[in-house]
Amino acid sequence: MRRRTGTTLGATVLLLLVAGCSSGGDGADPAGTRSPSRSASGTAPGPSVSAPPAKGSVRVAATLTEDLKSPWGLAALPDGDLLVSSRDEGTITRVDAETGRKTVLGAVPGVAPGGEGGLLGLALSKDFATDRQVYAYFTTESDNRIARLRYDERKPAGQQLGAPDTVLRGIPKGIVHNGGRIAFGPDGMLYAGTGETGNTGLAQDRKSLGGKILRMTPDGRPAPGNPAPDSVVYSYGHRNVQGLAWDGAKRLWAAEFGQNTWDELNLVEAGKNYGWPDVEGRGGKAGFVDPVAQWRTDEASPSGIAYAQGSIWMAGLRGERLWRIPLAGAEPSAAPQAFLEGKYGRLRTVLATGGGGLWLVTSETDTRGTPGPGDDRILRLEVR
Secondary structure (H helix, E strand, O other), X not given: OOOOOOOEOOHHHHHXXXXXXXXXXXXXXXXXXXXXXXXXXXXXXXXXOOOOOOOOOEEEEEEEEOOOOOEEEEEEOOOOOEEXXXXXXXXXXXXXXXXXXXXXXXXXXXXXXXXXXXXXXXXEOOOHHHHOEEEEEEEOOOOEEEEEEEEOOOOOOOOOEOOOEEEEEEEOOOOOOOOOEEEEOOOOOEEEEOEOOOOHHHHHOOOOOOOXXXXXXXXXXXXXXXXXXXXXEEEEOOOEEEEEEEOOOOOEEEEEOOOOOEEEEEEEOOOOEOOOOOOOOOOOOOOOOOOOEEEEHHHOOEEEEEEEOXXXXXXXXXXXXXXXXXXXXXXXOOOOEEEOOOOOOOEEEEEEOOOOOEEEEEOOOOOOOOOOOOOOOEEEEEEO
């Protein structure tokens, strides 16, 4: 039994705090392609730099809510409340950031759960305060697609989502390596991480949307400044991207599942080739971009990432821990540090709170987890 340390968040606890993985290509590969477990000493630090190690640690301040079913995507509303998607149920739920009270907004039509597919990433329009648009990445019977739905909280619970307006379709779907993370960047463009669905050739095929990071306008058109003006493809050579985040200098970082040996944290630039399937981890081969940091697959299997307090924070599924990668510009300032190892099981999504802390979503109620009482949950983390 893993140790549970969170307590349900109440209003009194919140006042004290204010001052202060399903599948998801996650390491237990159904095809048996993962290597046997390796020791923690296999973690590879980032490049050596002259900056001293940044200070920082994390603790679980409280459990916001419990008993979520296959939670995956997470987005923060302007008032601080959270929207969370259920991969298998195809629903979006609002969670009160003070009390943890859950309200189901409704189900997204057309979601077809299966394997690592279903209702995955969520993002809010940059103009959400006026247009009330929620973006969702989800799997249908034929493909993965991104759609926006209008959220109308004046309607009864369960009926607050409008009909989906599809902005991008035709992303390859798969039982494995299905991608699914979406986020709006500092440039106002919508980014999406996709997987190669187990068909490794898609990652190097720049005409395919699989095994890529995509960049598009809010309407789903190729964004200005993309490598090819008629394409939403921003970078390629990816196996399965489920983590996207920007640092304080607006650099894009992405977490990616490896296969047998190395999971990756990459610094992403337009038009670059990140190597899969020719290279896994640091290969030093011409024409391919090496990761900034890498981990043995049993120590990470990274899903969501977030940037807070000068570090990238990375949720590990198979690794069952939260990784901190302190940054000095575009490089790590010290070796990655692990927190919460084995305490809450598989970790799916991490999101900055805006006040320097983090929200963390667990991922035990899926095909590879072992749910305990209260699973799954959203944890409030204090970074110090």
